[in-house]
Amino acid sequence: MVADRNTAMLSRPKPPVTLVASRSLLRDAIPSPAAALAALRAREVEISRRALSLDHAAAWPEEDLALLREIGVLAAFGTAGASAEELFDALRIVGRANLSLGRIFEGHVNGARLVSWYGNDEQQRRLRHDLAHGEVYGVWNSEPAPGVTISGDAAPVLAGEKHYATGAGHIDKAIVTARTPSGERQMLIVNAGDSRRADNSAWRVRGMKATQSGSYDLSGLAAGEESHLGWPGDYEHEPRFSGGAWRFTAVQLGGVERILCLLRPYLLAPDASSTPIKRARFADALAAARTAWLWVREAARMAEGGADNLSEDVVAMVLMTRGVVERAAFEVMEAAARLIGSRAFFDDEPIDMAVRDLSLYLRQPVPDQARDRAGTQFLQRDAWPLDRLW
Numbered sequence: 001m002v003a004d005r006n007t008a009m010l011s012r013p014k015p016p017v018t019l020v021a022s023r024s025l026l027r028d029a030i031p032s033p034a035a036a037l038a039a040l041r042a043r044e045v046e047i048s049r050r051a052l053s054l055d056h057a058a059a060w061p062e063e064d065l066a067l068l069r070e071i072g073v074l075a076a077f078g079t080a081g082a083s084a085e086e087l088f089d090a091l092r093i094v095g096r097a098n099l100s101l102g103r104i105f106e107g108h109v110n111g112a113r114l115v116s117w118y119g120n121d122e123q124q125r126r127l128r129h130d131l132a133h134g135e136v137y138g139v140w141n142s143e144p145a146p147g148v149t150i151s152g153d154a155a156p157v158l159a160g161e162k163h164y165a166t167g168a169g170h171i172d173k174a175i176v177t178a179r180t181p182s183g184e185r186q187m188l189i190v191n192a193g194d195s196r197r198a199d200n201s202a203w204r205v206r207g208m209k210a211t212q213s214g215s216y217d218l219s220g221l222a223a224g225e226e227s228h229l230g231w232p233g234d235y236e237h238e239p240r241f242s243g244g245a246w247r248f249t250a251v252q253l254g255g256v257e258r259i260l261c262l263l264r265p266y267l268l269a270p271d272a273s274s275t276p277i278k279r280a281r282f283a284d285a286l287a288a289a290r291t292a293w294l295w296v297r298e299a300a301r302m303a304e305g306g307a308d309n310l311s312e313d314v315v316a317m318v319l320m321t322r323g324v325v326e327r328a329a330f331e332v333m334e335a336a337a338r339l340i341g342s343r344a345f346f347d348d349e350p351i352d353m354a355v356r357d358l359s360l361y362l363r364q365p366v367p368d369q370a371r372d373r374a375g376t377q378f379l380q381r382d383a384w385p386l387d388r389l390w
Helices: 002-011 033-059 062-070 084-097 099-118 120-133 246-268 276-303 310-345 348-359 367-380
Strands: 137-140 148-151 155-160 161-165 173-179 184-190 214-217
Touching: 033 062, 033 084, 033 099, 033 348, 062 173, 084 099, 084 246, 084 276, 099 120, 099 137, 099 173, 099 184, 099 246, 099 348, 120 148, 137 161, 148 173, 161 173, 173 367, 246 276, 246 348, 310 348, 310 367
Parallel strands: 137 173
Antiparallel strands: 148 155, 161 214, 173 184
8 A cells, every 4th residue: 555655646746735725615604704703703702801810720612613613613713715814813702702612613723634634525515514513623733752663564544643633532523634654744634522531631731721721642643645635745735824823923913912901900990000101111012912913914914915926935924923922021011010010910810810821822842943044044034024125
């Protein structure tokens, strides 16, 4: 089977690496992104009210996911039908309501996008069916040594586990990576909801508790051709791999906005000692948040804009945006600590939860390397799309 697959790989042309997913098979039974977004805006406060109790219980947000399913958000934004601005708003609003839910939703969007980009006709048909029925997708890449592998010629199976797996044992499908016998990295679609394979006991963290990001044992799961998504190496295709990071920056931005919104009432309270110094610090935090908003929006437009945008420009723009959002988050969190004082650290305060969640969610891979890569590219060519300086 391996030899036949390798022969097929040599004869079959690689799919073009563009930024817009094929929509030909993903139109039926998918609600309008505009309608889903309007419903999400109307229910944001309802979601945010449940966030603190979910944090205290470290509970999976089943009710909130049921709501996203009911109003069509899971289906509408699991395809390429939404505009860049609509997807930007959806990710930001869910993250603003509950950052843990935002992480789950972002993983769902990423997983569904990978299937829509690289899936064969049957996999795309199944995706359309799953989205129409409210199933939740995810992407699990992190793994402890020696990693997940595919073994066996006649009946290939997986061996190994993923860790930091968002929604382990709770979501429905996950896109995972595994090493082939020849050492290449292959994506597979696996069932992810078997609680017997999940172990969330090690997810003892101060923030993002409701994501239930534990480990998931993939050993023994079938790894035949029908589960393979795309060809080896597709997962790391650029600009989708690095450029797709704009989506988690949008969720992080929602967390920044959440802290800013929670901070404001403290300065407006009748007994608050609002001074010019405090108002200036709030103004600085506001400017940082809005600056991040502009960067993420432009990164989204570039990354979702199609093949007309150069791959290296997209990657540089998104990697720079990661650093901009991180710095904005630090400034807003510092403002909360200074303007509210010790009350900001009480565990019954929503702002304490918002800061804890954002602090953890900012810990994305290699932030300094990402900023260096972006700076190197910007030195050669200004990637800012609106008005290039050189």
